[in-house]
Every structure is written in structure tokens, then in C-alpha cells.
Amino acid sequence: MPHSGHPVPPPRTGAELSAARYRQPGVVLTDRRFTVPLDHRVPDGERIELYAREAVAAGREDESLPWLVYLQGGPGFGANRFSGAQAWLGRALRDHRVLLLDQRGTGASSPANRQTLPLRGDAAQQAAYLTHFRADSIVRDCETIRPEVTGGAPWTVLGQSFGGFCATHYLSAAPEGLAAAVVTGGLPTLDGAADDVYRAAYPRVERKVRAHYARYPMDVERAREIGAFVSEREPVLPGGHRLTLEAFQSLGIWLGAGDGSDRLHYLLEDAFVRTPGGRELSDSFREQVAAALSYAAHPLYALLHEAIYAQDGRATAWAAERVRAEFPQFDGAKALASGGPLYFTGESVHPWQFDHDPALRPLKDVATALAEHTGWTPLYDRTRLAANEVPVVAAVYHDDMYVDTGHALRTADAVRGLRPWVTNEFEHDGLRAGGPRVLDRLLGMLHGDL
Incomplete structure (x- = not known):
């Protein structure tokens, strides 16, 4: 009520x-x-x-x-x-x-x-x-x-x-x-529970990222350069979205669409511009990333994404975040430190998004309550x-x-x-x-x- x-x-x-x-x-x-x-x-x-x-x-x-x-x-x-x-x-x-x-x-x-x-x-x-x-x-x-x-x-x-x-x-x-x-x-x-869904998803995402890098090998280094810059600076995008390394990796959601690999490539190739103060992320890159990461137009996607898989009465408890720990190749900081390729992630929602996205910040406690909710009925x-x-x-x-x-x-x-x-x-x-x-x-x- x-x-x-x-x-x-x-x-x-x-x-x-x-x-x-x-x-x-x-x-x-x-x-x-x-x-x-x-x-x-x-x-x-x-x-x-x-x-x-x-x-x-x-x-x-x-x-x-x-x-x-x-x-x-x-x-x-x-x-x-x-x-x-x-x-x-x-x-x-x-x-x-x-x-x-x-x-x-x-x-x-x-x-x-x-x-x-x-x-x-x-x-x-x-x-x-x-x-x-x-x-x-x-x-x-x-x-x-x-x-x-x-x-x-x-x-x-x-x-x-x-x-x-x-x-x-x-x-x-x-x-x-x-x-x-x-x-x-x-x-x-x-x-299957939400854990099962994401445990099956991360290997598919890895295959999509590998296919992208095989198609555009120059993007391996570009992604690392952008990832390192973002990791050090954590710039604030237009509209107030914090661009962290994890947020940058989440652009891999595009790789599930027919033209997504091409879109990601074109985004990465124009990421930097030289300014009097040194190398910076271009306004064009920042605008595109801000639009891609914002949930302002579809907040229910973030709030209910794991709940659509919940059927057995158990809480989803941020399944994508927990299961991600089972796949260390998606740890961006370790990838940058080891010199390996930076793996993008896919269709998943994480608690940190409710800190980074201005449209989601007021809903963080709501998202937490939904992640802790029990009593989901079979569908x-x-x-x-x-x-x-x-x-x-x-x-x-x-x-x-x-x-x-x-x-x-x-x-x-x-x-x-x-x-x-x-x-x-x-x-x-x-x-x-x-x-x-x-x-x-x-x-x-x-x-x-x-």
C-alpha cells in the first residue's frame, strides 16, 4: 500500500x-x-x-x-x-x-x-x-x-x-x-536459479570478447589504455555518472547485438584527445559512454534483472557479482597489472552501479531490499x-x-x-x-x- x-x-x-x-x-x-x-x-x-x-x-x-x-x-x-x-x-x-x-x-x-x-x-x-x-x-x-x-x-x-x-x-x-x-x-x-544463469553466462561473454579482439586486434591495447586511464582518474561523465574500471568493462553488453562489436570498436578508436593539459578522454567518447551506461530510461532493468530468474524462495543476493568472483579473468585490475587483455562483461547488474549512476543512486536501498527478498514463487x-x-x-x-x-x-x-x-x-x-x-x-x- x-x-x-x-x-x-x-x-x-x-x-x-x-x-x-x-x-x-x-x-x-x-x-x-x-x-x-x-x-x-x-x-x-x-x-x-x-x-x-x-x-x-x-x-x-x-x-x-x-x-x-x-x-x-x-x-x-x-x-x-x-x-x-x-x-x-x-x-x-x-x-x-x-x-x-x-x-x-x-x-x-x-x-x-x-x-x-x-x-x-x-x-x-x-x-x-x-x-x-x-x-x-x-x-x-x-x-x-x-x-x-x-x-x-x-x-x-x-x-x-x-x-x-x-x-x-x-x-x-x-x-x-x-x-x-x-x-x-x-x-x-x-x-535454474540466478546463480546458474550467470555461471553459464560468463563463459559465453568471454567467447564474445575473444571474438571481438580477434576481429579487431588493435582493440586489445586500446581497451587496456582506456582501462588504465579510467582506473587512475575515475572521471565523472556528463550527467554525473562515475566512470570506473568496472563500469567501462560493462560496455561489453553491446557484444550481444549483431552490430555490437563494430560499435564498441568505433567507440574505442576515438577515445582520447590531446589537450593543453595532456591526454584526456574526448567529449565524444564521454557522451557516448554516458548514454550507454545510464539507466535513467529503464531503471526497472537494474532493479528487477535478477528477480526475473528467482523462483525457489531464495534471495538472489547479487548473484552476478558473487558468481563473477569465480571467473578471475574478468578482474580488470589484475588484467591491467599482469599485462593481459581486459575482458569486458555482459548483461549483468551489480551493486556498484547503484553508486555510479545518478538515476540509480536514490534506489540503492530498494535494490538491496529486492536482492535480499525471499519468497519468490515459481514462474x-x-x-x-x-x-x-x-x-x-x-x-x-x-x-x-x-x-x-x-x-x-x-x-x-x-x-x-x-x-x-x-x-x-x-x-x-x-x-x-x-x-x-x-x-x-x-x-x-x-x-x-x-
Whole structure:
């Protein structure tokens, strides 16, 4: 419940929730707003607002089309903001009316960030509020709004990355709401804890870093030079972010995307500039790094990243930080001292980020409370998945840096009727980077064309 001294504004109603229709090239868009229970176990309790953008191909606005709801990766990111029928959306609109859902706490839905969370009360109360922002609540949101959107008909869900985790929970908890499920880079481990996830992740990250240095051997020394400079100076970036050696290493998160190695190379090659006071990090480098490291636009990613793997009642207890100690090759200070290559890290969240990032500093106690939280409930029902009757297809990206391929394939085996497509053509962002090709392939598999 909200702190009595900080009342939470009620969700908008009436005219404030009315739909607004507008157009982009080839697409007609409608803003949709809904209210749902904060805690679906208490349907008459506090309610929060969800935003979704409906998209339909121009000229087909009045046709009866099957619905596809898109669940974005994350956690903590709103749905894609497209300009027209970009990327996979154009392919989806050939067959569907699409609902681009901003999951609770993200985008234009009721926000959850350093500015709004203090309305809930102290850090413990804020953390308790955020326990309602995992895949189970997101799926209940979908089932709450589905009757209003589709008239009660089941819909197809497209889950990218964390959205695929949500889709897998959907198959476990409410398969009656699904006509089909399409997953891209997001088949989760069904029973692995956060420790297991990161213990499998660090070797994959090492392979990605080695591949980057093989592609760009000049970056070995460049990364060491930047790392040494940062380690000595710990400069403050635009916006107030502290650039430590660990923060610099975390730029390796880019290596999970198709163009990430190239982006990292171009960043490193222009890092330094000569000034009257000596060698300094260039303004361009500092600006780019500040943007890459900031969680201002998606704080829930940092707050809930380990909680999405918690299922056995145990605290996650900063799993990525603890498991990292098992892989000494990622110790940046030792790498610089020994003359070895500096290893970048990947998709992980660490307690020091809540000291370095101005957008996260006010949330440090909240993050600690979530890391210490026990009582996380299971997200996946193996029995129901083994008896699944919903058509399911999934793209599994070989050696995906963000989602372990071995975990994904074991889950694919556990879901009755799931058809996996294992490919090394794409990285984790294949749905975006592949334009319409990835979704076209998966829909073809779903409809029996492939």
C-alpha cells in the first residue's frame, strides 16, 4: 500500500482514457489505455494504468483481423516506438492487428522510477511494490485486458527476450488465452536459479570478447589504455555518472547485438584527445559512454534483472557479482597489472552501479531490499508445459550472449509441440536486426509452411 503521507494519484478515467487514432506511413495507430489491479490477488485493491499502441495496416482498419500482442525484452523497457511499418512490424501487419504493450512500470504505463517510487513510502515499501512487476503480473495484465481488446478471443503473443520469458509463463498459467506463441531469443531456464544463469553466462561473454579482439586486434591495447586511464582518474561523465574500471568493462553488453562489436570498436578508436593539459578522454567518447551506461530510461532493468530468474524462495543476493568472483579473468585490475587483455562483461547488474549512476543512486536501498527478498514463487509449470496444446515456435540464437542456448533447448524439449529454429545468422537482437525475415520464418513454421 502507498505510504499515507504520499498519496498516489488515481488512474485516469473517462475522457482521459479515450482512444486517439493517428497515422504513419502504411499504418493506422490507436492509443489504448487500461487499468489493472496492482496485485491481481486483490482485484478490488489499488489499480495502475497500462498503455498500449494498437497498429493495423492502412486500409484494413475496419477488417476483423487476429490479434498479436508484443511483449518487449527487458525487463523494464517499453514496447518499440516504430516509425511506420518498420522491421518486424510490417510483416506482422500482413496477418494481424498488433498491440504494442508497455508492460507495467514502463513507457507510457504508470511509471516506476526514482521520481515516482518514493510515493510508495520507504525502501522496503518500494521493494514490496516492485515484487508485482515480474512475468506473472505481466501475464495477468494481458489476461485482464484481452477481453476488452479481442472481445474474448485468444490472441498470439510475440515475446522478445524477457518477453519470451513472459510468453513461457503465459503457456504455464493461462494457455486458454493464447492462439499461438512466438518467441525470439527468450526461452528461459525453467528451474535454474540466478546463480546458474550467470555461471553459464560468463563463459559465453568471454567467447564474445575473444571474438571481438580477434576481429579487431588493435582493440586489445586500446581497451587496456582506456582501462588504465579510467582506473587512475575515475572521471565523472556528463550527467554525473562515475566512470570506473568496472563500469567501462560493462560496455561489453553491446557484444550481444549483431552490430555490437563494430560499435564498441568505433567507440574505442576515438577515445582520447590531446589537450593543453595532456591526454584526456574526448567529449565524444564521454557522451557516448554516458548514454550507454545510464539507466535513467529503464531503471526497472537494474532493479528487477535478477528477480526475473528467482523462483525457489531464495534471495538472489547479487548473484552476478558473487558468481563473477569465480571467473578471475574478468578482474580488470589484475588484467591491467599482469599485462593481459581486459575482458569486458555482459548483461549483468551489480551493486556498484547503484553508486555510479545518478538515476540509480536514490534506489540503492530498494535494490538491496529486492536482492535480499525471499519468497519468490515459481514462474513455470513443467506439468502444464509438458501437456501444452498451444502452437509454439521459437528462434534460438546459437551462442546467444544474453540467453544460454543450452538452457533454451532444454526448455524447448520440455514444452510439448514447441518447434525451435536454431540459427547462428543472428545475435540476440535478430528480431530487430533481421527486419521481417525472423518473424516471417517463425510465422511460416507456425502455419506449417516450413
